[in-house]
Amino acid sequence: MKCRLRYYIILIYICIYNISNAETVYTVSPSKITVETPVTITFLLATNIKTIDSVSFNVTDGITISEYTIVPQKDGLFFTVKLKPTQAGKHYLKNVVLKSGSILHTFDIGAAFIVEGVITINGIWNGPKKVYQYEPFILELTVPINLNENVYKELANKINKYCEAMYIDSNKYLVIARSSCMLPDFQLKITDENTNGAVQFLIKTEPFTIVTIDIPPGTDWVTKDNTMHYTVHTKKSIYSSNEPVVFDLEIHATGIPVSSQTKSIHIVGTNEYKEHLEIPLRTQYSIVQNTLLSMQEGSGTVILTGIGRYTIVTDPIVVFNLKTGKQQLISGKEIAISVEEDIQESADLQNLLTKEQRLLCEIMNTDNSECIKELTRLKSEQYGWWSRSYAARIAFALVIQDKAYASYQIMEAQKHGIPILLQVTYPTIYQSLFFTMPAPQYFLVLLCICGITLLLVIKLQKQRNRKSIFFTIVLISSISILAVLLGLAIYERIPHYGITDATPVYKVPDRTATTIAMCSTGSIVKILSASHAWNYIEFEGKQGWVPAAALVYRVK
Amino acid sequence: MWKGLIYFIYPFFCISCICHDLTLYQAEQAGKQGNYQKAIALYHSIDEDMENPMIAYNCAVLYTELGEYQAALNVYKKIITKKNPDTVRIASLYNAAYILYEKKQYSEAAELLREALMVTNDKDVQMLYQCVLAGLDPGLGITAVTEMSAVFGQPEVKTDALIFTPVPYGILFPGTQANSNEFLDH
Numbered sequence: 001m002k003c004r005l006r007y008y009i010i011l012i013y014i015c016i017y018n019i020s021n022a023e024t025v026y027t028v029s030p031s032k033i034t035v036e037t038p039v040t041i042t043f044l045l046a047t048n049i050k051t052i053d054s055v056s057f058n059v060t061d062g063i064t065i066s067e068y069t070i071v072p073q074k075d076g077l078f079f080t081v082k083l084k085p086t087q088a089g090k091h092y093l094k095n096v097v098l099k100s101g102s103i104l105h106t107f108d109i110g111a112a113f114i115v116e117g118v119i120t121i122n123g124i125w126n127g128p129k130k131v132y133q134y135e136p137f138i139l140e141l142t143v144p145i146n147l148n149e150n151v152y153k154e155l156a157n158k159i160n161k162y163c164e165a166m167y168i169d170s171n172k173y174l175v176i177a178r179s180s181c182m183l184p185d186f187q188l189k190i191t192d193e194n195t196n197g198a199v200q201f202l203i204k205t206e207p208f209t210i211v212t213i214d215i216p217p218g219t220d221w222v223t224k225d226n227t228m229h230y231t232v233h234t235k236k237s238i239y240s241s242n243e244p245v246v247f248d249l250e251i252h253a254t255g256i257p258v259s260s261q262t263k264s265i266h267i268v269g270t271n272e273y274k275e276h277l278e279i280p281l282r283t284q285y286s287i288v289q290n291t292l293l294s295m296q297e298g299s300g301t302v303i304l305t306g307i308g309r310y311t312i313v314t315d316p317i318v319v320f321n322l323k324t325g326k327q328q329l330i331s332g333k334e335i336a337i338s339v340e341e342d343i344q345e346s347a348d349l350q351n352l353l354t355k356e357q358r359l360l361c362e363i364m365n366t367d368n369s370e371c372i373k374e375l376t377r378l379k380s381e382q383y384g385w386w387s388r389s390y391a392a393r394i395a396f397a398l399v400i401q402d403k404a405y406a407s408y409q410i411m412e413a414q415k416h417g418i419p420i421l422l423q424v425t426y427p428t429i430y431q432s433l434f435f436t437m438p439a440p441q442y443f444l445v446l447l448c449i450c451g452i453t454l455l456l457v458i459k460l461q462k463q464r465n466r467k468s469i470f471f472t473i474v475l476i477s478s479i480s481i482l483a484v485l486l487g488l489a490i491y492e493r494i495p496h497y498g499i500t501d502a503t504p505v506y507k508v509p510d511r512t513a514t515t516i517a518m519c520s521t522g523s524i525v526k527i528l529s530a531s532h533a534w535n536y537i538e539f540e541g542k543q544g545w546v547p548a549a550a551l552v553y554r555v556k
Numbered sequence: 557m558w559k560g561l562i563y564f565i566y567p568f569f570c571i572s573c574i575c576h577d578l579t580l581y582q583a584e585q586a587g588k589q590g591n592y593q594k595a596i597a598l599y600h601s602i603d604e605d606m607e608n609p610m611i612a613y614n615c616a617v618l619y620t621e622l623g624e625y626q627a628a629l630n631v632y633k634k635i636i637t638k639k640n641p642d643t644v645r646i647a648s649l650y651n652a653a654y655i656l657y658e659k660k661q662y663s664e665a666a667e668l669l670r671e672a673l674m675v676t677n678d679k680d681v682q683m684l685y686q687c688v689l690a691g692l693d694p695g696l697g698i699t700a701v702t703e704m705s706a707v708f709g710q711p712e713v714k715t716d717a718l719i720f721t722p723v724p725y726g727i728l729f730p731g732t733q734a735n736s737n738e739f740l741d742h
Contacts, residue, residue: 508619510627529597531604536597543593
């Protein structure tokens with residue numbers, strides 16, 4: 001009983017399996033098919049229809065049925081269908097419809113075969129026939145099939161030989177013509193990846209003529225509308241003398257710059273100063289919603305030494321408006337900056353310059369009691385802690401106009417010219433420049449260790465045996481090591497300073513690297529790391545590298 | 557007497573070694589934490605003339621991270637011209653070629669990559685070589701877009717050529733094995 005049940009289950013399973021997986025087995029010959037090659041497809045329809053009134057085959061376009069035969073078999077009807085492909089591509093015999101009486105029986109066949117060959121596809125260009133010179137316009141390619149993006153890009157490459165074109169998306173190109181031109185009929189052969197290269201598409205485009213209307217001569221920009229942004233600006237409005245003034249020029253509009261790669265800037269000062277700067281421009285393009293946006297940027301630097309008020313005027317731009325078809329002149333906004341006295345000079349060096357003559361008197365006439373009196377008065381007023389020799393050296397440096405040496409002597413004077421008593425009296429001035437104490441915790445820990453060690457030493461001294469002497473030596477050595485460590489910690493925290501010549505500050509230690517700042521002669525920089533060829537420095541809050549030779553003086 | 561002298565010198569030698577290794581470690585940590593300038597300064601304090609290939613390579617990578625491609629290229633070329641271990645040479649050749657490729661100096665890049673391919677069959681090197689060859693002989697598709705970008709500026713859509721990271725081999729730290737696949741930040 002059990003065995004029979006198993007037999008039935010297996011039988012039911014086989015039936016269900018066969019029904020659910022019923023397939024129409026078909027054969028296609030020959031294996032390699034080209035256009036006009038007769039194709040024979042055979043298949044067996046598992047049906048018990050006895051009479052057939054009509055037969056129709058559903059095939060893809062480009063296939064004609066030349067003849068067919070039906071042979072009744074025991075299992076159904078055996079079909080032999082002869083087809084004639086007229087077009088290359090992947091073709092199907094989708095289904096067969098048999099009409100028996102008033103009933104239509106549809107059998108899905110799905111016989112597929114590939115006809116090798118080339119399919120010609122014609123493309124039509126859609127775009128304006130007449131445009132202005134440099135007017136960006138959209139050129140559209142209409143083709144009956146979906147093409148790969150790479151094909152469009154390849155076509156863009158071909159168009160680029162005649163005018164400037166860029167593929168945007170789907171089938172659109174943004175084109176700019178400098179003059180009238182004709183795009184010839186392009187032919188592009190691409191292989192169909194679905195057919196493993198058996199079928200190829202030949203894309204043929206029609207010729208297209210672009211006629212351009214000349215724009216007026218002297219045009220700098222061609223714009224689509226009036227939304228042009230043209231500015232020149234500086235980072236601040238007040239500068240100190242000898243400080244570099246950086247101008248940033250910016251032009252952006254919906255359109256394209258035609259000629260100007262540089263722009264002129266005129267600087268006129270109230271102190272009769274006049275300068276003309278040519279600023280090289282970088283051009284960038286972007287496409288937003290099928291519109292070309294162009295942007296020109298540039299910057300220039302000028303050092304205005306004279307104190308006064310300066311006006312910066314830019315050359316106007318000649319713009320041709322495509323909307324109105326007229327040329328117009330657009331001026332940049334005029335800006336004004338004022339240059340004031342250098343704070344550094346006025347605070348330190350300028351004060352010294354006023355004293356310079358008196359100090360020189362002192363150098364030359366050492367016995368002049370009036371001069372010494374004056375110097376004493378000056379010292380008591382401002383530079384009380386400076387020694388006379390330093391003051392004389394600074395004065396000498398200023399007389400020979402060696403700013404670097406003057407800065408060096410000022411720093412040296414600030415450092416060495418201050419007696420220890422005054423260092424304690426004026427800790428803020430001295431420590432901020434040359435001295436940074438380690439964290440208080442560091443001292444606390446060291447004091448604790450030293451205290452404990454000293455107590456141990458005293459205790460051991462009382463015992464007075466050989467072992468205690470040995471321990472005493474060890475403990476005293478430990479205190480010495482700790483003292484050395486403290487000294488090293490303080491020494492490490494003393495910043496180094498350097499006085500530079502006129503030198504650029506590089507981003508990395510290489511002369512081809514970007515310049516992040518400019519040190520003028522006598523600039524004081526903080527040395528963060530020093531080596532033979534390069535010094536890693538901090539200047540105006542920026543960290544960078546200067547060649548070691550550019551540091552004319554060093555102060556620690 | 558000589559023994560005494562050796563005993564005297566030995567502690568200084570040990571301290572010097574420890575200081576050297578500590579600085580290397582500090583530079584490595586600074587580089588990993590993104591403090592590139594500090595890392596460069598530390599490397600420079602150890603080997604200013606870039607005689608050590610590892611330090612030179614690390615410095616070049618750090619220059620690249622800071623956007624100083626020409627400076628990085630100078631260091632890579634220095635490493636390449638000297639007789640250095642294969643790992644550093646290949647990495648330097650690759651990175652230098654990559655910078656040249658980005659600068660569209662395809663023939664020079666190809667020359668470097670050919671030199672690298674003589675000693676390695678690394679996939680990254682091969683891939684870059686293919687890209688460089690495509691740049692030398694512009695064919696279909698993407699290359700055409702890159703060409704157009706020269707006229708119109710950078711296209712909005714990134715091309716395949718920009719997929720690579722700027723420094724594929726990352727920072728090579730001392731102590732890494734000879735196999736190029738074992739670079740730390742590969």
